[in-house]
Amino acid sequence: MTTMNRILCLATRPDKSLSPEHFTILEEKIGPLGPDDVLVRNTWLSIDPSVRLRLHAVTPNGYLPPFEVGEPLVGLALGVVVESRSSRFSPGDTVTHMYGYRDCAVVPAGGGGLGGAGSLTKIETDGFAPQWFLGPLGSSGLTAYVGLVEIIGLQPADVLWVSAAAGAVGSIAAQLAVLRGSTVIASAGNQDKVDYLRDGLGVHSAFDYHSGDVTTLVADAAPDGIDAYFDNVGGDHFDAALANLRTGGRIAMCGAISGYDVAAPGPGPSNTFQITAKSLSIRGFRAGSFAHLYDAMRFEVGTHLSDGSMVHRESVYEELEQAPTALVDLLNGRTTGKTLCRLA
Amino acid sequence: MTTMNRILCLATRPDKSLSPEHFTILEEKIGPLGPDDVLVRNTWLSIDPSVRLRLHAVTPNGYLPPFEVGEPLVGLALGVVVESRSSRFSPGDTVTHMYGYRDCAVVPAGGGGLGGAGSLTKIETDGFAPQWFLGPLGSSGLTAYVGLVEIIGLQPADVLWVSAAAGAVGSIAAQLAVLRGSTVIASAGNQDKVDYLRDGLGVHSAFDYHSGDVTTLVADAAPDGIDAYFDNVGGDHFDAALANLRTGGRIAMCGAISGYDVAAPGPGPSNTFQITAKSLSIRGFRAGSFAHLYDAMRFEVGTHLSDGSMVHRESVYEELEQAPTALVDLLNGRTTGKTLCRLA
Structure with missing residues (x-):
């Protein structure tokens, strides 16, 4: 397995409009897994506009704290379990979690500091494209x-x-x-x-x-x-x-x-x-805050997507290097449907 | 009975802050009552800040229309029935209605164009000061x-x-x-x-x-x-x-x-x-829009007022001539509690 990882970080804080130059990719060694840790190879990153808020020096009252310069970004992602110290996850499982903006992620199976909706969650794709679980089915x-x-x-x-x-x-x-x-x-x-x-x-x-x-x-x-x-x-x-x-x-x-x-x-x-x-x-x-409605949503949206009565578009960028461009394009209205970054 | 009435009208439309000079009192003869009309001698006028909105040339979308220059103002009032063509009201009844800003009012018992919460309503004062039914009990x-x-x-x-x-x-x-x-x-x-x-x-x-x-x-x-x-x-x-x-x-x-x-x-x-x-x-x-909660409010507030656990203040102005001053004082924060105008 890969022992080196690449993680997107804030390089300089944007004064005004965001551009790809505000980001850098940090390389770091993947350490040994702790008890209950799961190593995930990310395959899809969800590019969400709200991450932009955390690039400001101060975030709105009540919102998540700012990212510091040099600190890894986080965000919703989908991937495949490579190695697991948790009895609830096995290699090959498709999962979503909040440790996006990196090639691989070491995710605490219990949710850790990014719990709640961002907890490590196993996905049964049921024939749907896996990345849809970051979008219309997520x-x-x-x-x-x-x-x-x-x-x-x-x-x-x-x-x-x-x-x-x-x-x-x-x-x-x-x-x-x-x-x-x-x-x-x-x-x-x-x-x-x-x-x-x-x-x-x-x-x-x-x-x-x-x-x-x-x-x-x-x-x-x-x-x-x-x-x-x-x-x-x-x-x-x-x-x-x-x-x-x-x-x-x-x-x-x-x-x-x-x-x-x-x-x-x-x-x-x-x-x-x-x-x-x-x-x-x-x-x-x-x-x-409404995770209890997930099954009802999944049923209704999934039914419509299956029978073709609902359509879905994606704007897909390739590899971690393109994640900053994806975010900038999203913020400037240049993407349609779900904006995603696909990792090989 | 009085055959002449006095009604407060807008004299000139205020450009900026309201002053008493923007009003005038119109005198007019009280005509014969129509079927179902009730003649009320007003004893208390409720002075409410929202009337100020209707003195602008244009009112906010969704709100009541502006008063025209020379047109009688309306507003919540309490009075005593003098003469009635309605089987539901008798001389001596204490009533509230929306034809305030005038000494006497001819009020359609069915509510007329100012229906709903402004409909002619008989008040059982139950020992409370009648004007409280414009304020804490109204x-x-x-x-x-x-x-x-x-x-x-x-x-x-x-x-x-x-x-x-x-x-x-x-x-x-x-x-x-x-x-x-x-x-x-x-x-x-x-x-x-x-x-x-x-x-x-x-x-x-x-x-x-x-x-x-x-x-x-x-x-x-x-x-x-x-x-x-x-x-x-x-x-x-x-x-x-x-x-x-x-x-x-x-x-x-x-x-x-x-x-x-x-x-x-x-x-x-x-x-x-x-x-x-x-x-x-x-x-x-x-x-x-919540008239169905009136009895619950009346019970709770009335109980507190009766046993002294709730206090109530009034800022009282005398006679129709002082109604403009009352409104200007209210808008400028110079009154406390319920602002009222008492008519002799």
């Missing part, structure tokens, strides 16, 4: 499902707006909502993605948020207002939702990519009185 | 109760922050929370009010929001964070709540007085990512 799918079902409480009569709808979470949320009978308005950042939303995902209406004032674009797509908004973007999209929601409207917030790759967040919506005037509900959430 | 009390019980879901272990806590709604919310066993931090706009919060209402900690940065003041009062925030203010108070709430925190929003008496709302909080990072819930509401 964290992205659960985020979409929880946001719609648990946070928004989506009903068939609802008019729902999904932002970043060509992305990993948004594309699942938009399709699940269509399949559950709701009217779905979807937005993304270029015409190719808009075409994909309309022709691939089957949403009722789609727009490029660069094509005008977002509040007006939503109003044009839903002249009678919207009942719910699935927010992946924040910023002017949040404003637009407050303006366009009908009385009793709901917002699910699972991220705010518009604010991640900037030095400081811009001013927030000036129309927060809409929350009172229209009795709106706004809830932030993280899928990790 | 709309203000229901707003406080709904916010705590239904929106926030207050638990005894919660640390709750109540803003504008010396006001009509805030003072009831703060006391109800103390009496239900929660730890209550309360804020108001001057030292007299802060003394009242601490010594009169019995909150655990109180501060004057002018005495520093509100986020810091809340952090000083609750170093381990807060679980819930009852918002009557908006603006920098909303920011401070987002910063200080713990994971899973809840906000109830029933108004945003800080934004009412200004030409245009200021920028909102730049820290809305906190909603996602800490899985916060934010809900706006209007008490009128």
Whole structure:
């Protein structure tokens, strides 16, 4: 077996926009496994926008701490067990865990400091592509499902707006909502993605948020207002939702990519009185707190993926060297569907 | 009976801060009652900050329409029936209704265009001062109760922050929370009010929001964070709540007085990512949608007021001429408790 490992680290902290030069690859020897440790050869890395937050010198109150310069990054990954000191894992098992951004990972089988949703988990792929368990059948799918079902409480009569709808979470949320009978308005950042939303995902209406004032674009797509908004973007999209929601409207917030790759967040919506005037509900959430809904999600999304009623795209980058480019492309809207890095 | 009536109207639309000169009193003859009409002599007018919103040329999306110049104002009022064409009301009945800001009111017994919570309602005062049915036993009390019980879901272990806590709604919310066993931090706009919060209402900690940065003041009062925030203010108070709430925190929003008496709302909080990072819930509401909770509120608040465990203050202005001053004083933080105008 390989005794040397390569791990992606922060080389210099970005002042403004992130670029691949902010990263470096550290080589280190893989030490002997401790009791209950599992050695995993990573095959797929999940590239998630939220990692960008931890590259700032200070992270938002309530969020995970910053990565220090020279410190290995972590993130969701999928791999194959090479060696195991745990009775629960055997060589050859496919697993997910939180020690991504490296070729190999020594993972404490009990979860260690990155427990909870990031604990070492054995995956039964059941004929699905293994990397889908980082995407539609994993964290992205659960985020979409929880946001719609648990946070928004989506009903068939609802008019729902999904932002970043060509992305990993948004594309699942938009399709699940269509399949559950709701009217779905979807937005993304270029015409190719808009075409994909309309022709691939089957949403009722789609727009490029660069094509005008977002509040007006939503109003044009839903002249009678919207009942719910699935927010992946924040910023002017949040404003637009407050303006366009009908009385009793709901917002699910699972991220705010518009604010991640900037030095400081811009001013927030000036129309927060809409929350009172229209009795709106706004809830932030993280899928990790809703692990009990995983099986229900897996059944519903898995069924749709199997019978072809739901489509899924991936933007795949090759090898650890390309992981920084994958992240930068994701933050700049240049990827579609789930963004992944494949390790040979 | 009087055949002439006096009604408060908007004389000129305020550009910036409201002053009494923006109002005028119109005199008009009381016409014959229509079928099902009730003539009420108003004895108490409820002075509510939200009426200020309707003095702008444009009201927030989802809110009631603006008052036009020369058009009679409306608002919550209490009075005595003088003459009735309705079988449900008799001369001498004490009633509440929405045709305030005038000496007498012709009120359709069926509710008319101002139905719902503003419908003509007979009050059994049961020994309480009648004007309390505009305050702690009426709309203000229901707003406080709904916010705590239904929106926030207050638990005894919660640390709750109540803003504008010396006001009509805030003072009831703060006391109800103390009496239900929660730890209550309360804020108001001057030292007299802060003394009242601490010594009169019995909150655990109180501060004057002018005495520093509100986020810091809340952090000083609750170093381990807060679980819930009852918002009557908006603006920098909303920011401070987002910063200080713990994971899973809840906000109830029933108004945003800080934004009412200004030409245009200021920028909102730049820290809305906190909603996602800490899985916060934010809900706006209007008490009128929770009329089914009135009896429960009436029992709980009434019991506390009867046995002296809850106190109540009023800022009383005399006669219709003083109603504009009452409203201006309320908007400028110069009143305590429920602001009322008494008509002889």
